Amino acid sequence: MSDEVSDRQEETWEPVWLVVANVVRWRRWGDFGQELRPGTKAFTGGTKVHVISTYPGFGDQQVWVVGQARHSRRWVDIKMSTRHLHGFRAKLVHSPAVLRRYDWLQVEREKAEELAVKLDRVAREQRLTYHAGPHPDPCLCHACLTGEASD
Template identity: 30%
Template sequence: MLFREVLFADYQTVLMHFIMSMAVALLFKEMNWFPFVSYTDKWHIDETAPFDMQTDRLTERLLEVTDRSGAYTVRLEWHPEFDPDGGFHVFLFKKTEYKLEVFGTVREDVVISNLYHKDTRDFQQLRRYLEECIYLVNLLSTDYVKWKEKFRGKTVTEAPYLYCLVGNIVNYRLYGEDKEPRKGVKVFSAGTKVYCFPPLWGDGYESIKVIGKPKDSAKLITVIIDAKHVTNWRLQKVYNSYVVRTMLGNGGWKMKQEAKAIIENMVKWLPERTEQAGI
């Protein structure tokens, strides 16, 4: 009788673990994913158990979802692998394919860009990070007008932000050999807020790519201006979907913690670059 009770208890334990494994396997499929071409789910982590009791489940690749175009991949990893003191790492990668003709020969190349990286040990935070990635894939892969109609305000409770270098156009710039004071710059009015890209070419950040509202329109545009015509340099969290889309899709700031440190360093020396008339 005792032997039967032990067998029954073992059976219940096995059944419970099986049900739990099936539940966690479906955990991410219930999320509102974008249309995907591949979905690989190796998640077997029990949210109710300590990490040090399931180290064999803390594998490097836990989840990988690639959108229908093949350009964007959301990946969930555990680092260091099998280490209970590690954590979840969520990435969003963009694959860009290039064709270059060199001396009559066409060469194909693929560049993988890391657009997003956040880490956590909290399950609720993990789910939020994955929801942010889904939001970003929809934002980046959909025509912006259609995206606003279909997705804005519907996929996440709060839109994800990126750290961005921000400034304002000087009141008066010095123009020509005679240093004639002129208000604002050709494209932007004085005081216009501009979202500044990171350094994109090797000129010491003298000419910079920015996003801002021009004098004759309420719509944001992207142009290149002189850094010396920008003042009030600062670090800012940016939620604006157009700015986020433009930055992530065109070599701008990424949703990565190191971006904050880079910008914090830049705002220390950029004020010395500003040149304006004292009027």
């Protein structure tokens, strides 16, 4: 075994508080949101992703996330729309795959919890207002499946 491999095995990572969310199972797509698509292009529905940062200039409508890709199951980081995520929560992340990429992150628990609440609110608002048209019948989008659309 080479020294490089043994060095990587000996690396220890300090856990970091991050916001974690899941990709919606179905999302509205197309003209007036009349089509439904499973998950997103990069992630299958239900995939857990870690929010690395937000884009406050866009009102937190875009976030930078890292998660396991749809087809390859490799860890990828991409910018995606907040409306395609749900279940925002603060979580102490121990995963070396995430921490190895973002060892510069230092987030306090309270800040992660505040951001999770804010992103959840933004995502709900976006899901309800992004597509102007009525929902298709039957509709499997996240807002309809969870009852957000009737709130």
